């Protein structure tokens with residue numbers, strides 16, 4: 001961030017996120033103080049100063065990373081890519097004793113080999129260091145201390161410095177992955193899209209390792225999602241310990257440890273309930289969530305109304321697909337019989353679900369879980385809104 005000192009002309013950033021969460025991320029970034037937010041497929045660009053960069057890293061529940069834009073250049077071939085990268089002030093940005101990794105992503109680039117482009121950018125960074133300091137960073141592709149990201153479009157190259165390090169969905173809690181866990185930022189996005197707010201009861205009746213529950217409890221108690229991890233910006237040359245202390249001070253003030261939310265989780269399997277319990281405990285949130293082992297087909301709602309948000313098992317094999325086809329109508333019947341008054345949201349990659357569950361979705365939102373296209377369906381179970389089964393319900 002040495003491109004400009006704190007308080008001077010705003011820096012430009014790009015925050016990638018799971019596809020489908022771009023609008024929610026733009027709103028979150030604005031709440032955190034970002035200026036000029038603009039949505040692109042898979043992320044949001046924005047402007048701000050160094051303090052904002054630290055705050056977004058610490059507080060964003062939806063972003064995967066915060067990338068600082070170092071430069072945007074026209075290019076036609078590998079030589080242009082090298083020259084653009086070679087001209088950036090690398091020796092002012094980080095110490096050559098730190099290990100480096102370069103990542104390249106492209107859409108519509110004329111270059112034949114992204115691996116070669118990656119190599120040329122790495123060479124440019126190392127050559128800049130050797131010329132200025134006589135030493136160069138070594139490459140570590142597994143646990144790099146500094147990450148450089150380049151994005152190649154048809155005619156334009158953008159080079160970014162990663163201020164996050166490990167992806168931001170890694171909350172630093174050493175979680176015990178249950179069965180098919182959601183990424184933390186996708187879980188936080190589902191909560192956001194459901195409209196749940198921490199004054200309302202929340203139930204995940206198929207909670208697995210409890211990702212939705214941890215994210216919900218953190219939000220309810222005002223816990224910054226990055227409070228227990230480190231960030232790449234702490235190693236950069238312009239790191240300001242004073243600014244970081246200020247941002248962490250804001251987080252300490254926002255924490256409401258005494259708030260007792262109404263968050264409930266259940267799972268059919270005791271081992272999954274235990275995994276959720278361990279994850280909540282590791283996050284210091286065990287007291288904020290009530291867990292039990294139960295079958296969603298038999299469970300009674302813990303309160304007369306609230307938000308039910310869940311992601312049911314997803315079957316790949318034919319036998320699993322058949323089991324699910326038998327499970328969904330029973331799930332629909334259970335919801336209709338016992339969850340009147342609740343607002344139901346189901347996240348799944350199985351497009352057969354709305355037809356088979358026998359409930360009409362009031363909303364369906366397309367989201368990507370990695371490369372997997374999914375839907376978040378809303379099933380309002382509000383009294384009077386339940387309709388008979390509709391064989392032609394939308395998928």
Ligand SMILES: C[S@@+](CC[C@H](N)C(=O)[O-])C[C@H]1O[C@@H](n2cnc3c(N)ncnc32)[C@H](O)[C@@H]1O
Pocket residue numbers: 178179180181182183205206207208209210211212266267268269272294295296297311312313314
């Ligand atoms: C896809 S996983 C949920 C993963 C979770 N969202 C996470 O991020 O860790 C689905 C869960 O549903 C549970 N499950 C399957 N059938 C169930 C039933 N009838 N009642 C309650 N839970 C059930 C499974 O044990 C599994 O943990």
